[in-house]
Amino acid sequence: xxxxxxxxxxxxxxxxxxxAPLTQAQTFKVIHxxxxxxxxxxxxxxxxxxxxxxxxxxxxxxxxxxxxxVFRLKPSNGTWVLNTLYSFDPxxxxxxxxxxxxxxFGPDGSLYGTTTYGGVSNCTNGCGxxxxxxxxxxxxxxxxxxxTETILYEFTGGNDGGYPALGDLIFDxxxxxxxxxxRYGASDVGVVYELxxxxxxxxxxxxxxxxxxxxxxxxxxxxxxxxxxxxxxASYGGQYTYGxxxxxxxxxxxxxxxxxxxxxxxxxxxxxQGALISDSAGSLYGTTAVGGAQDLGTVFELxxxxxxxxxxxxxxxxxxxxxxxxxxxxxAGSLYGTTYGNASGEYxxVFRLSHSSGGWTYTNLYTFKGGxxxxxxxxxxxxxxxxxxxxxxPQGGAYGAGAVWEITP
Numbered sequence: 001x002x003x004x005x006x007x008x009x010x011x012x013x014x015x016x017x018x019x020a021p022l023t024q025a026q027t028f029k030v031i032h033x034x035x036x037x038x039x040x041x042x043x044x045x046x047x048x049x050x051x052x053x054x055x056x057x058x059x060x061x062x063x064x065x066x067x068x069x070v071f072r073l074k075p076s077n078g079t080w081v082l083n084t085l086y087s088f089d090p091x092x093x094x095x096x097x098x099x100x101x102x103x104x105f106g107p108d109g110s111l112y113g114t115t116t117y118g119g120v121s122n123c124t125n126g127c128g129x130x131x132x133x134x135x136x137x138x139x140x141x142x143x144x145x146x147x148t149e150t151i152l153y154e155f156t157g158g159n160d161g162g163y164p165a166l167g168d169l170i171f172d173x174x175x176x177x178x179x180x181x182x183r184y185g186a187s188d189v190g191v192v193y194e195l196x197x198x199x200x201x202x203x204x205x206x207x208x209x210x211x212x213x214x215x216x217x218x219x220x221x222x223x224x225x226x227x228x229x230x231x232x233x234a235s236y237g238g239q240y241t242y243g244x245x246x247x248x249x250x251x252x253x254x255x256x257x258x259x260x261x262x263x264x265x266x267x268x269x270x271x272x273q274g275a276l277i278s279d280s281a282g283s284l285y286g287t288t289a290v291g292g293a294q295d296l297g298t299v300f301e302l303x304x305x306x307x308x309x310x311x312x313x314x315x316x317x318x319x320x321x322x323x324x325x326x327x328x329x330x331x332a333g334s335l336y337g338t339t340y341g342n343a344s345g346e347y348x349x350v351f352r353l354s355h356s357s358g359g360w361t362y363t364n365l366y367t368f369k370g371g372x373x374x375x376x377x378x379x380x381x382x383x384x385x386x387x388x389x390x391x392x393x394p395q396g397g398a399y400g401a402g403a404v405w406e407i408t409p
Contacts, residue, residue, distance in 0.1 A: 046379030296321025
């Protein structure tokens with residue numbers, strides 16, 4: 001596996017909650033094999049779907065300059081056509097490199113994301129950037145028509161953080177942007193930050209500096225509730241050093257941190273890497289990459305309980321474990337995700353957890369074989385209104401450079 005600060009975002013609720021649960025036998029197929037060329041390679045992050053059913057994603061390598069790309073997959077006559085929207089090129093211009101997070105649509109219709117490297121060079125290979133991509137203003141007549149990139153912020157590797165890795169960006173009603181970095185900050189273990197529009201640029205503010213005691217190495221994005229509180233995870237640190245789920249509440253004195261659950265490493269899970277998602281009742285759901293009854297990871301729930309939160313494990317993985325990213329939820333409240341696989345001969349899986357007789361039923365929707373079907377999925381899944389699931393694998397595929405897959409009911 002990668003270093004902690006490289007590992008796995010929030011799911012776009014309007015796109016996912018409208019979907020229906022999978023109730024029949026599923027059909028798996030690869031809809032794109034990355035070649036490692038202009039189309040990219042190593043797609044770690046999950047996918048974002050627009051209202052027209054197009055899929056958007058990132059590759060951490062490949063592209064025209066071999067530093068990653070942003071792509072779109074468009075359905076066409078029963079197949080999918082890939083267009084490279086942008087290739088990162090930090091060697092010939094001040095640019096980001098190696099995007100490992102999803103791209104998400106902002107309030108203005110542009111795509112927003114982060115690159116793990118590139119930008120200013122205080123860090124090895126650069127400290128990472130926040131960027132946006134705007135589609136061409138005129139109709140593009142080329143099959144590979146580039147979008148226009150704007151660098152919103154370049155991390156310095158100082159108190160502002162660095163290496164924003166796999167966490168999704170989110171927006172508030174004023175179009176401020178929120179995210180996390182997996183490294184740097186005053187204690188070198190990451191920060192929670194805000195980017196605010198300021199004149200023709202953006203101003204960064206650090207909302208929380210992790211210091212190990214209050215968490216370390218956040219690897220995921222954040223979640224807003226209706227009251228304006230932020231929720232997230234830190235993959236390590238905290239009271240027992242095994243990570244935590246946390247809430248940040250705005251106040252006149254700044255953002256105040258509350259620990260919802262400190263993972264103890266005694267069966268409750270270790271290393272919560274994905275972001276938290278919520279249901280209509282305000283319960284939160286997430287995963288841990290390791291720990292649990294079999295030390296292969298867990299799916300957990302945090303429910304409001306009086307003045308605190310009640311923690312419960314919904315599932316202990318027994319094989320094909322190590323979930324790395326955020327869960328997705330359908331309209332029925334079923335949870336979907338991927339596992340990386342962490343034992344010899346295990347290449348990961350796609351799974352569903354559905355309500356059943358007051359509990360939860362686990363269904364393995366697909367087990368990767370490590371060949372042309374892909375291997376070791378890292379990112380989250382996207383669902384459409386018909387109940388189809390989409391995701392990526394950074395390894396495997398016909399050319400060994402990763403794949404995009406679809407599971408249909």
